[in-house]
Amino acid sequence: MQLYNKLSAEERAKLIDDAGKDRITISFYQYHKIENPTLFRNKLFLEWNELDVLGRTYVSYEGINAQISVPSENFLTLKKQLDSISFLNGIRLNVAIEHDNKSFLKLKVKVRNKIVADGLNDDTFDVTDKGVHLNAKEFNDMLANPNTICVDMRNHYESEIGHFDGAITPDVDTFRDSLDIIEEDLKDHKEDKNLLMYCTGGIRCEKASAYYKHKGFKNVFQLEGGIIEYTRQVKDEGLENKFLGKNFVFDHRRAEKISDDVIANCHQCGKPCDTHTNCANEGCHLLFIQCDDCAEKMENTCSPECQDIIHLPYEEQKELRKGKHASNKIFKKGRSEALKFKK
Template identity: 75%
Template sequence: MQLYNTLSANERSALLEQAGEDRLTLSFYQYAYIGNPELFRNHLFVAWDAMDVLGRIYVANEGINAQLSLPAKNFEDFKSFLDGIYFLENVRLNIAIEQDLKSFLKLKIKVRDKIVADGLNDATFDVTNKGIHLDAVSFNQIIEDPDTVLVDMRNHYESEIGHFKNAITPDVDTFRDSLDIIEEDLKDHKEDKKLVMYCTGGIRCEKASAYYKHKGFKNVFQLEGGIIEYARQVKNLGLENKFLGKNFVFDHRRGERISDHVISQCHQCGEACDTHVNCANEACHLLFIQCDNCRAQMEECCSVECQEIIQLPLEEQKALRSGLHNSNKIFKKGRSEKLRYKK
């Protein structure tokens, strides 16, 4: 029984082009007790591989967090499969605003300790005592209330390219970092302010809202379905769009445009830009914002040093990035002294 990928990303990319089929990119999550995550993971892999599902899925005792794509023609079968799992019946599916044939190139289903790395001890508070969910209409109304504090629960590289107007955007590298910072900043307003939170698809706010209620906040709200669902409702209902810029997404697209505003700048020249790239030097792989001119001039690299490395023979490049010490520097998100215009 096949429980792993047999094709490389390049091979899968070529097959997707040859097939020429429309694909849907979507995400969903659900907190639920899963007694045997490994067995559940295998069950999903067999079924979804047969449906040509590709994506990144995390399974844990506490539930599932999934970002994936599949052929549009298989959507109803996929939905029926989910509905056949008791805790996933009628689960909300956040379908991407912008579709891309190659948003994912492999099916990766991993068993983790948690479906979101929140660093919290769930045994210390009631994770089911969540905040009030808001649809786009209610959200637009409440954020205009002067007694509302709107908080972006995402990381710095996400909010940098797009966020709701007047939102607090903590300059943090991880979700866990933001929890204590926000509590400290708002400690004097636990009773007199409405705490309204949002994130990409809703999963981070799901846990954060329960955590903040446990910490004494009396009026806690969250945007249901996150920015993805908000953008869909705004479009379908003809609502005013209060989101500025792009929504960062965790697939090969790296961003969905929600409004025409470009609120960030190229990290290398300072020109208006909101396109994220990864440094072409695989020993660096830094995520940063780069305009087309700098992309051509720097050969998709974040620095002259990295540009020099990609000219070396492949074996020398591999040697430079081998070892635990070097690997710890890889996959950083937008933090580097080489980036002159990083805010």
């Protein structure tokens, strides 16, 4: 019984090209007590593998968080499969704004302690006592209210390329970092202001809204379905779009264009740009913003040092990487000292 990937990303990309079939990229989440996450994980992998589902999914005792793609012809079958699971019956599926058949190239379903790394002790507060969910129109109305404080619950590299007009964008590297910072910054407004939150698809706000209510915030609201669902409703209902720039996404696309505004800059030369890339040096792999001119000049690397390394024989590059772990804690996603115009 195969419960893991056997194909490389390159092999999978070729299969997608050869198949010539359109794929749909979707995301969904649900907080629900799962008694046996490993068993549930294995069930999903086997069923999704048969449907040619690709993507990244986390399963834990507290629920599921999924970002996946599926061939268009298998979408309804996938939907039926999800509806057959009691706590996923009728689940809202956030469909990607921009089409890309190669948004994901592998199927990964992993068991984690939590479906979002929030650093919270869930036993200390009622995680079901969430904030009020708002649709796109209600969100716009609340955003226009002078008594509202709007907070972006995403990380700095996400909000740097796109955010709601007037939103507070915490300068943090992880969701966990933002929770206490936001509470401290807004401690004098727990009772007299509306706390309005948003994130990519809604999952971070689900936990954060309950946490802030526990911390004494009286008027807590959240954008239902996040930026993805907001954009769909704005288009379908002809509403005014209050989001500036791009929505960062966690797949090979890296971002979806929401408006024509370019609010970020190339981290190497400083000119307007909102295109993320990963450094071509596999021992670095730094996520940063790079314009086309700098990409050509620097050969898709973040620094002269990394540019030198990519010209070494591959075996020498492997030796340089030995024993090193290029984690977020080291590289801080766009915060390298080699980047002159980083945020």
